[in-house]
Structures are given as structure tokens and as C-alpha cells.
Amino acid sequence: MTHGTTLILGGTGKTGGRLVRRLTAQGLPVRIGSRSGGLPFDWEQPATWGPALDGVHAAYVSYYPDLAVPGAVETVTAFTELAVARGVQKLVLLSGRGEDAALTCEKAFAAAAGSGNGAGSDADWTVLRCSWFSQNFSEGYLYEPVIGGTVALPAGPVGEPFIDADDIADVAAAVLTEDGHTGRVYELTGPRLLTFADAVAAIAAATGRRVDYVRMELADYATALAAEQVPADVAAFLTHLFGTVLDGRNARVTDDVRRVLGRPARDFDDYAKDAAAAGAWNGA
Secondary structure, eight states: OOEEEEETTTTTTTHHHHHHHHHHHTTTEEEEEEETTOOOOTTGGGGGHHHHHTTTEEEEESSSSSSTTTTTHHHHEEEEHHHTTTTOEEEEEEEEEEEEHHHHHHHHHHHHHHOOOOOOOOOOOEEEEOOOBBBGGTTTTTTTHHHHEEESSSSOOOOOOOOOOHHHHHHHHHHHSSSSSEEEEEEESSSOOOOOHHHHHHHHHTTTSOOEEEEHHHHHHHHHHHHHTOHHHHHHHHHHHIIIITTSSOOOOOOOHHHHHSSSOOOOOHHHHHHHHHHTTTTO
């Protein structure tokens, strides 16, 4: 298939940055869409969308802060319709697993993209529905708690199939550069379930440092977020995530990483060991 320029929204983020490196390593042209990019892209500024889409063949759509927040459906729909009108041929949406609002957004995205059969003005589309990122502990908001030695969250004994961001990027690169993924929804998970306490214990073992997990009540967590001056929309999303999504609905693994890549998903222990060896948690 022909590979034109790929627009990668969130191209400096956990999955987008990895995807940029994979496509450029293949010699494929990419355009990074971010607020700080050379060609700025801002979800809250629709005037920035058109210039970012000019001459683009495919787009990786990562919506900030999350598809489950209010207004996401309308914004993603408008962007998708504009992308199709501008001649984008392939669209890949990063979504969240177990989020009802994200599912609504997925359906709107697919409808806006069209049938995906290449006819008329339709675009091929694929959804990557992902579990909790392993890298949230090393590159996200849980980094500082790990460094501080205590991770306190309102998550109990329910297992989560943590997914490695490198696996997500590998799948995204394959979907964007290969045929056969049109109209598919891939649920990307790691190979086994771990509780948050299990995950923190794995990080402690990998680093050789004491890192404790403390289970909080949801109300106390919300109070702590407010005290830390976390933006209200982000705090609302986090409390929704821990209070609703982590209720067991995602406590199963899939084989979709293997289906796309022909290899198993990466285990959390391997992520923790490699991140520790790379100095991910060496900060003071």
C-alpha cells in the first residue's frame, strides 16, 4: 500500500511519541500534532485542525484528556468529519477499555469516518481500545508517588490487564501501515491480571527499593486531588475511573496484541525490570 504523511496527534505523549519513532525508523513521513509542535494542534482550537490535516494520508487520533470527558464526542466527531473531507484515507482512534462514554465516542468516530470501504469520501478506520498503561507508573502521574515510596489509590483487589505503551505503538504502527484492519476494534491488554498492589510490588522488586501500596477510600482520594490542585476536569475523570471503570469489568485479558503482531503482549514484570534498568525511577 502507499504510505503518505501520517498525522500523529499527541505525538509527544506516551503512545504517540513511540509511534513517531517507529514510523520514522521505517522511513515514513510523519507530522506531530501537539500544542507545542512546529505546526501547532490544539483540540480546543478548531482553527488549528485544518493546517495539521493538509496533505495527510492517515491520522492517529489520541484525544486529550480522555474520550470519557464531556464534549469529547462532539469534538472527535467534528475532527473526523474534517479529516475525511480533507481526504484522509485512514484513521486510527486510541480509546479506553470499559468506559461507556468512550464507547459512545467510538461509535460516533466510526460513523463520521464512513463505511471504511474506500468508496467515495469514506475513510478506513480502526479503534485501539486499551487497558491501563503500564507507563503510568514511570511516565505518568504515578511517577512521583513511586519515587516517594507510597502509591495511594482507591483501587482494591480487582485485577487489571496492564498494557505496555510499546505494544500499543507497535499495534498502531502495524494498523497504519498494513491492510486488513478496516472496521476492527482491537482490545489491547497485557497477558495477565494484576491488582494495583501487585503492580507496585513488581516495581519495588525491580528497583530494589521499598514502595508501598495503600488503598484509599474514593472520597479521600477526591479530597487529596483537590488539595494537590489537580484541575477539576482531570480530577473528575480520575475519580470516575477508579470509582466506576475499575469495578471488574476489565478483569479479563484478550489476545488482540498477538492477533495483530504475531507475538504475545509484554508482561508487566518485564516492563518494570526494563524501566528500572533504564533508570526510570532514579529521580530524587
